Amino acid sequence: MTTGENGFAVRLEGVTKRFGKRTAVSNLDLEVPKGVICGLLGPNGSGKTTTIRMIMGILRPDEGSVSLFGSDPDVTRRTKVGYLPEERGVYKKMKCLEFLVFLGEIRGVPRAEGKRRALSWLERLGLPEWADKRVEDLSKGMQQKIQFIGTVIHEPELLILDEPFSGLDPINQDVLEEIVRDFRSKGTTVLFSTHLMDHAERLCERVFLISKAHKVLDADLRELKASERKGVVAVEFRGSDRWLAGPEVKRIEQVNGGVHLILNEGADHQAILRRGVEARAEILRFDLVEPRLHDIFVRYAGADSVGDAGMPTTAGGARA
Amino acid sequence: MMWPNVWAVVRREYLQRVRSKWFIFGTVAGPLLMALLFVVPIYMASRSEDAERTIAIVDASGVLYERLAPELETGGWNVHSEPWTSDVVAVLTERVEAEDIGGFVVLDERTVETGEAVLYVPTRPSALRTLTLRSAISRAALENALERSGVDADAIMSGGELRVEVLSDASGTEDPRFVVAYFGAFFLYMVILIYAVAVMRATLEEKTSRIVEVIISSMKPWHLMLGKIVGVGAVSLTQVAVWLASGALLATAGIPAILAARPELGGFEQIADVLPGVGLLSLFVAFFVLGFFMYSGLYASVGAMCNSDEEAQQAQVPLVVFIVAPIILVMPVIQDPTSSMSTGLSLFPLFSPILMWARVASGGAPAWQVALSFVLMALAVIAIAWLAGRIYKTGILMTGKRPTLPELWRWVREA
Numbered sequence: 217m218t219t220g221e222n223g224f225a226v227r228l229e230g231v232t233k234r235f236g237k238r239t240a241v242s243n244l245d246l247e248v249p250k251g252v253i254c255g256l257l258g259p260n261g262s263g264k265t266t267t268i269r270m271i272m273g274i275l276r277p278d279e280g281s282v283s284l285f286g287s288d289p290d291v292t293r294r295t296k297v298g299y300l301p302e303e304r305g306v307y308k309k310m311k312c313l314e315f316l317v318f319l320g321e322i323r324g325v326p327r328a329e330g331k332r333r334a335l336s337w338l339e340r341l342g343l344p345e346w347a348d349k350r351v352e353d354l355s356k357g358m359q360q361k362i363q364f365i366g367t368v369i370h371e372p373e374l375l376i377l378d379e380p381f382s383g384l385d386p387i388n389q390d391v392l393e394e395i396v397r398d399f400r401s402k403g404t405t406v407l408f409s410t411h412l413m414d415h416a417e418r419l420c421e422r423v424f425l426i427s428k429a430h431k432v433l434d435a436d437l438r439e440l441k442a443s444e445r446k447g448v449v450a451v452e453f454r455g456s457d458r459w460l461a462g463p464e465v466k467r468i469e470q471v472n473g474g475v476h477l478i479l480n481e482g483a484d485h486q487a488i489l490r491r492g493v494e495a496r497a498e499i500l501r502f503d504l505v506e507p508r509l510h511d512i513f514v515r516y517a518g519a520d521s522v523g524d525a526g527m528p529t530t531a532g533g534a535r536a
Numbered sequence: 537m538m539w540p541n542v543w544a545v546v547r548r549e550y551l552q553r554v555r556s557k558w559f560i561f562g563t564v565a566g567p568l569l570m571a572l573l574f575v576v577p578i579y580m581a582s583r584s585e586d587a588e589r590t591i592a593i594v595d596a597s598g599v600l601y602e603r604l605a606p607e608l609e610t611g612g613w614n615v616h617s618e619p620w621t622s623d624v625v626a627v628l629t630e631r632v633e634a635e636d637i638g639g640f641v642v643l644d645e646r647t648v649e650t651g652e653a654v655l656y657v658p659t660r661p662s663a664l665r666t667l668t669l670r671s672a673i674s675r676a677a678l679e680n681a682l683e684r685s686g687v688d689a690d691a692i693m694s695g696g697e698l699r700v701e702v703l704s705d706a707s708g709t710e711d712p713r714f715v716v717a718y719f720g721a722f723f724l725y726m727v728i729l730i731y732a733v734a735v736m737r738a739t740l741e742e743k744t745s746r747i748v749e750v751i752i753s754s755m756k757p758w759h760l761m762l763g764k765i766v767g768v769g770a771v772s773l774t775q776v777a778v779w780l781a782s783g784a785l786l787a788t789a790g791i792p793a794i795l796a797a798r799p800e801l802g803g804f805e806q807i808a809d810v811l812p813g814v815g816l817l818s819l820f821v822a823f824f825v826l827g828f829f830m831y832s833g834l835y836a837s838v839g840a841m842c843n844s845d846e847e848a849q850q851a852q853v854p855l856v857v858f859i860v861a862p863i864i865l866v867m868p869v870i871q872d873p874t875s876s877m878s879t880g881l882s883l884f885p886l887f888s889p890i891l892m893w894a895r896v897a898s899g900g901a902p903a904w905q906v907a908l909s910f911v912l913m914a915l916a917v918i919a920i921a922w923l924a925g926r927i928y929k930t931g932i933l934m935t936g937k938r939p940t941l942p943e944l945w946r947w948v949r950e951a
Binding site: 272303318 | 540541544548552556745746747748750751752753754755933
């Protein structure tokens with residue numbers, strides 16, 4: 217109903233998807249502003265891939281609507297969107313260059329132009345000598361790079377990447393990060409899902425956190441961190457810990473070498489410090505914590521979501 | 537707008553397949569190898585020295601040479617007569633050893649009575665040569681014997697004549713050509729099945745490798761399916777065309793060349809008589825194209841609804857029934873091409889490519905029925921495209937268990 221609005225590259229309204237009795241995505245609203253890098257975060261089985269598949273039209277939502285650039289997604293998708301699915305498929309028998317030219321061609325890139333772009337991308341990703349090799353002769357990681365090139369060969373306005381970093385070594389993860397930033401600086405919108413918080417933390421301007429089919433967090437990453445910064449104090453000390461508790465402190469978490477104090481809204485952390493001094497505790501450290509996305513993730517997603525994976529979303533790999 | 541990406545799929549499918557070793561082997565090397573197996577031995581044999589083909593005939597009976605000579609000449613021998621003398625065997629043996637002649641035959645009274653004769657040659661001749669020689673001699677002896685008893689041997693020997701009077705004009709004018717009808721039907725069955733299954737496999741492979749998610753996000757499922765079918769169809773047409781062309785080459789150039797080299801193989805001239813003409817060949821290709829479009833559409837939807845080869849093997853069984861049934865029925869249809877059962881069965885679109893072909897080729901189908909079958913097949917292609925396109929669209933992105941029939945129907949309705 218609000219598809220006439222622009223400003224959003226992707227917009228989901230009240231989207232629900234069920235598989236049998238299980239609800240994979242529940243009443244999800246999602247707005248990806250144009251020209252922004254957004255991260256779709258969540259534990260395994262939380263509904264990230266299902267959400268992306270609905271955006272890509274591979275699954276149809278049972279309820280709600282999806283729009284891309286404020287118009288009919290089916291038409292927009294074919295030319296304006298580059299999609300890297302989580303399960304990477306290739307034509308194994310094709311030569312890399314031909315494969316890439318083909319992927320460009322079906323989205324309207326003329327063959328000569330496709331070839332030029334493919335070659336320059338192969339060069340950039342360090343695979344120029346593989347152009348005439350069959351895709352099946354490449355290692356998994358190299359195939360993934362080929363696939364990434366295939367995703368961007370038509371210079372899409374919106375990139376949708378499902379777990380783009382999994383399967384890449386740290387060097388190539390950095391290369392990919394840099395490429396994503398490049399696209400951003402050229403005005404491309406990027407939405408990627410990941411369970412690797414480091415990348416999300418470095419790249420994202422906006423994060424969506426999904427847990428157990430529900431969106432639990434939807435925020436500008438910088439604002440989120442700023443607001444979280446007020447709330448947590450890292451303390452290391454020797455002596456009595458009785459001074460820690462007080463009206464300002466909501467919760468005390470034990471961490472390696474000390475504690476984290478989770479404060480109540482608007483609480484004055486200086487009051488705690490004063491109490492500590494009065495209690496003659498030997499205070500080694502008293503820090504306002506720059507909250508890591510990792511911690512925010514864990515706090516919002518909740519430990520109870522672990523092992524709730526009913527969906528084939530993320531294949532193995534390190535859990536954040 | 538829709539065509540560039542369909543064209544890209546067609547192009548990819550075609551080039552990938554045509555470049556594959558198996559295609560090249562099957563298309564080019566196969567028939568070539570067959571032709572070589574057929575032609576080379578004959579050619580080699582025909583290259584033997586002239587002297588070998590020159591034989592002397594010693595006719596002690598005095599009545600057989602006149603009959604035998606023309607027969608052997610058309611069979612590719614150079615013959616001349618040698619008068620009988622008591623030492624003729626010794627004299628001619630010397631000439632054989634001098635490689636002046638390739639051998640000699642001695643005919644005598646016993647030959648006249650029983651057909652027995654003696655052939656003197658330096659090395660054992662091929663079975664074919666012995667046979668042609670023997671039959672020529674026994675024929676000469678037989679003719680001679682019949683003539684002595686006052687019978688017109690030539691007329692009877694040439695096989696008489698069976699005039700065929702067709703009482704109803706329903707069966708067209710062409711001669712019945714059983715071989716063309718039967719083998720053509722079988723060939724159609726094979727090629728349609730092979731390539732329809734190829735479409736299914738390609739679809740399944742795209743689905744299981746998940747490449748389809750990327751492709752489908754870039755084009756309509758229906759366009760992908762169309763491109764796939766057209767691409768594989770173009771490959772099959774290429775193959776059929778190469779086969780037909782090499783067959784035609786063999787028939788128009790190969791067989792006459794062989795016959796020129798080895799006139800004793802005159803019997804093979806009959807092959808040329810039964811070969812189908814251009815009209816029949818065009819019909820063959822048309823039946824193939826429509827048959828392929830019908831079955832490949834159905835097979836594509838089977839590929840789209842399955843998740844593994846094993847599943848697909850099972851799911852295609854109903855289709856196999858439809859494509860095998862006409863092959864089982866083809867014999868009765870050829871034997872009685874004008875019966876109402878033959879007519880009815882051959883008008884059923886899924887059976888038409890094989891059964892209507894069999895009727896046309898065996899001369900039992902009036903033009904209007906052929907035309908009607910093409911109209912019905914064209915309608916079937918449209919219906920199948922509609923149906924299969926909808927199943928394909930839903931199935932290609934669906935994982936999990938294979939759909940039941942009611943589920944399939946829901947896909948078709950909701951797509």
